[in-house]
Amino acid sequence: MLKVKDLNVYYGVIHALKGIDFNVPENKIVTLIGSNGAGKSSTLKAVAGLVKPKGKISFLGHNIVGKRAYKITKQGLALVPEGRHVFVNLSITENLRMGAFGKKYSELKPLYKKAFDMFPILKERANQKAGTLSGGEQQMLALARALMSEPSLLMLDEPSLGLAPKIVAEVFDIIKSLNRGGMTILLVEQNAGLALKIADYAYVLENGAITLEGDAKSVLNNEQVRKSYLGEI
Amino acid sequence: MNITIILQQLVNGLSLGSLYGLIAIGYTMVYGVIRLINFAHGDIMMVGTYFALFAATTFLLPWWAAFIVAIALAALLGVFIDKVAYKPLRNASRISSLITAIGVSFLLENLFLVLFGGVPRAFKIPQVFSGVVHLNGVIIPIIALITPIVAIVCLLLLMQILQHTKYGIAMRALSLDMETTRIMGANVDAIIAFVFAIGSALAAIGGIFWALRYPSINPLMGIMPGLKAFAAAVLGGIGSVPGAALGGFIIGITEILVVAFLPSLAGYKDAFAFLLLIFVLLFKPTGIMGEDLEKGRF
Ligand SMILES: Nc1ncnc2c1ncn2[C@@H]1O[C@H](COP(=O)(O)OP(=O)(O)OP(=O)(O)O)[C@@H](O)[C@H]1O
Ligand SMILES: [Mg+2]
Numbered sequence: 001m002l003k004v005k006d007l008n009v010y011y012g013v014i015h016a017l018k019g020i021d022f023n024v025p026e027n028k029i030v031t032l033i034g035s036n037g038a039g040k041s042s043t044l045k046a047v048a049g050l051v052k053p054k055g056k057i058s059f060l061g062h063n064i065v066g067k068r069a070y071k072i073t074k075q076g077l078a079l080v081p082e083g084r085h086v087f088v089n090l091s092i093t094e095n096l097r098m099g100a101f102g103k104k105y106s107e108l109k110p111l112y113k114k115a116f117d118m119f120p121i122l123k124e125r126a127n128q129k130a131g132t133l134s135g136g137e138q139q140m141l142a143l144a145r146a147l148m149s150e151p152s153l154l155m156l157d158e159p160s161l162g163l164a165p166k167i168v169a170e171v172f173d174i175i176k177s178l179n180r181g182g183m184t185i186l187l188v189e190q191n192a193g194l195a196l197k198i199a200d201y202a203y204v205l206e207n208g209a210i211t212l213e214g215d216a217k218s219v220l221n222n223e224q225v226r227k228s229y230l231g232e233i
Numbered sequence: 234m235n236i237t238i239i240l241q242q243l244v245n246g247l248s249l250g251s252l253y254g255l256i257a258i259g260y261t262m263v264y265g266v267i268r269l270i271n272f273a274h275g276d277i278m279m280v281g282t283y284f285a286l287f288a289a290t291t292f293l294l295p296w297w298a299a300f301i302v303a304i305a306l307a308a309l310l311g312v313f314i315d316k317v318a319y320k321p322l323r324n325a326s327r328i329s330s331l332i333t334a335i336g337v338s339f340l341l342e343n344l345f346l347v348l349f350g351g352v353p354r355a356f357k358i359p360q361v362f363s364g365v366v367h368l369n370g371v372i373i374p375i376i377a378l379i380t381p382i383v384a385i386v387c388l389l390l391l392m393q394i395l396q397h398t399k400y401g402i403a404m405r406a407l408s409l410d411m412e413t414t415r416i417m418g419a420n421v422d423a424i425i426a427f428v429f430a431i432g433s434a435l436a437a438i439g440g441i442f443w444a445l446r447y448p449s450i451n452p453l454m455g456i457m458p459g460l461k462a463f464a465a466a467v468l469g470g471i472g473s474v475p476g477a478a479l480g481g482f483i484i485g486i487t488e489i490l491v492v493a494f495l496p497s498l499a500g501y502k503d504a505f506a507f508l509l510l511i512f513v514l515l516f517k518p519t520g521i522m523g524e525d526l527e528k529g530r531f
Pocket of ligand 2: 040
């Protein structure tokens with residue numbers, strides 16, 4: 001579904017991604033783990049078209065390097081950005097409406113229903129401003145908003161960030177069940193333990209380069225990973 | 234000083250205030266989405282008025298068609314200015330766009346001075362807009378009644394667009410977070426163009442009704458109304474559409490009341506708008522209806 005080759009991202013003189021390769025096959029959860037500043041968000045932003053990369057990105061067989069972000073979204077890619085970035089000045093329904101920006105008016109009703117069925121908490125607060133939601137609820141909204149476009153590939157940037165463990169577990173349950181429903185997912189996490197437990201395949205990113213990859217289970221059992229990312233000594 | 238005169242002046246102030254309000258909306262919306270004070274906005278109002286004049290006199294259109302053509306052309310002009318002058322600077326520092334806006338303003342003013350001269354031209358007032366009505370002994374020019382109605386209808390329409398249409402919601406989203414608006418699948422450039430179109434169309438409506446009130450137009454006619462509308466936008470809370478309308482009404486009414494009741498200070502009437510602005514900002518730096526800018530607008 002997504003094939004990335006020799007991806008480079010520069011911010012001025014900073015070389016944030018130094019030629020990484022990775023693949024996200026259909027119906028799989030692939031995770032990209034790494035510590036602060038490793039380049040995880042840069043990777044997702046490059047794929048989504050928010051930063052201009054060098055290299056090859058093929059999504060559903062089309063080259064998307066240099067394409068504008070809104071066109072990439074329309075091709076079926078959705079990103080839940082780091083820090084959620086819900087539109088706090090819009091109501092929950094309006095946030096969902098933005099998520100379905102590329103949809104026709106007639107397609108909206110079943111999409112709202114699906115979102116509200118999956119996230120009942122959002123239904124209760126449908127007309128409330130998103131800024132009044134708690135962090136966990138905002139993460140649910142960001143997820144629901146991304147799903148409104150019925151993406152082929154869902155990219156999640158640190159969905160566990162700043163959430164209580166109970167909420168994190170809820171979010172990961174939802175990710176897992178989305179995947180069971182056939183959704184292809186690229187999951188970026190610092191919380192490597194959680195990510196590796198639900199993922200099929202994993203890449204470890206360090207200082208802009210991929211240093212390790214493999215089945216999530218094998219990466220989870222890798223000694224180096226256990227030391228660096230799972231806090232075991 | 235009796236109640237009749239007070240009423241007359243209030244209507245007059247409301248009418249002037251609606252003009253400021255109509256122009257102020259363009260400032261506030263453009264600022265809301267790209268954080269730019271479009272200093273050329275007053276000049277777009279001027280150009281819109283000239284468009285109406287030419288459509289009616291050179292192309293002999295009936296007045297209503299002339300107005301519609303002028304409003305549409307002004308909208309296109311706004312979009313064009315954004316495309317050639319501001320869009321290339323979207324990622325540059327804010328001061329670059331600001332200085333560019335001042336440059337566009339000078340360009341429009343001087344272009345029209347060169348093309349059409351500095352001598353004011355008469356703006357022909359259609360029959361429907363002339364005349365007065367008597368209401369319980371209060372004599373009110375028809376135009377002073379129509380102007381606020383037009384302004385309020387425009388404001389309500391705009392609020393409907395902002396609250397209930399896809400593009401309106403996207404404008405509000407954009408005012409908060411451009412990057413996230415992009416990944417929703419929205420073409421941000423098109424939305425910004427739409428904002429310029431709306432703002433410029435409203436400025437042209439303001440200009441046309443300005444000319445119906447003061448039927449002599451010249452290439453520098455946009456400067457003072459533009460500045461006062463800017464003051465109105467800041468007074469009301471820049472970024473807020475109802476705030477811009479409210480700010481316009483306050484400044485218009487204050488100005489008229491000062492002239493009417495403190496005639497010795499009439500010469501300073503233009504200064505009052507700015508005094509009022511300074512005064513309000515001292516107590517509420519975000520303006521009357523303004524909130525923290527980083528929370529998004531409209
Ligand atoms: N807009 C930017 N301008 C300059 N440098 C940037 C920019 N965005 C990211 N960087 C730099 O690029 C590198 C990678 O950043 P990135 O945000 O991709 O890391 P990350 O893995 O997502 O980190 P975190 O876990 O903290 O979110 C960092 O060194 C960062 O400082
Ligand atoms: Mg990050």
